[in-house]
Amino acid sequence: MGDTVPADLRLFEAMNLECDEQSLTGEAIAVEKTTDHGFHVPGTDAVADSEHDVSIGDRLNIAYATTVVRKGRGRGIVIATGMATEVGKIAASTSKKTRKAGRSMNWKKYGKKQVVVGGARRAYDFAGKFLGLTEGTPLQIKLARLAYLLFLCALILAVVVFAVNKFRVPNEVVIYAISTGIAIIPESLVAVLTITMVVATTVMRKANVVVRYVICVRPLHTSARSDSHAES
The missing domain is CATH 1.20.58 (Methane Monooxygenase Hydroxylase; Chain G, domain 1)
Incomplete structure (x- = not known):
């Protein structure tokens, strides 16, 4: 309990194991881990063919790097480390600029027609970004x-x-x-x-979607001072 998972692990032993995956998936409740090999599709009785057919949060037999063990214990086989882990993929996607498909102008690889097609698509992306029609919320x-x-x-x-x-x-x-x-x-x-946005936020707040925790900590020296004044 309290340990941080060092890498992506496929579990072969789990004893009341629960991991906090909030930093990875946003799930506030700890996820109970199992050693089942199949990946069940949520809401159905079907079993997915591979782990890529279900979301990260539904892969219950995998413990992810940087997640914290809330209770229990378990052992597993390392399947990914470093930038190959799920959290590493997220870090790579935010730091690396990826070009959209079909924007290459390499005529030696894709033919002379690709120069015109790639240039036109790049121009469309630039115009859409400048006009605010393709990027933003x-x-x-x-x-x-x-x-x-x-x-x-x-x-x-x-x-x-x-x-x-x-x-x-x-x-x-x-x-x-x-x-x-x-x-x-x-x-x-x-x-x-x-x-409209204020009303929508108010409705979300009433449904406990927007939650803000405020923790008040009272310094210890305050009580000591009050006790000294009381004695005096």
């Missing part, structure tokens, strides 16, 4: 798409206003077209989003 991407959609609608309305006036654009027509385009922008969008 789902909410940020949706807001970016909404902003460009509203901008397109504003341009269409401006063209319609110019077309009605047979593209004669005196100052009054320009001001009217700009006013029409600005009118389509929802001014209260920021307030609505803020209120």
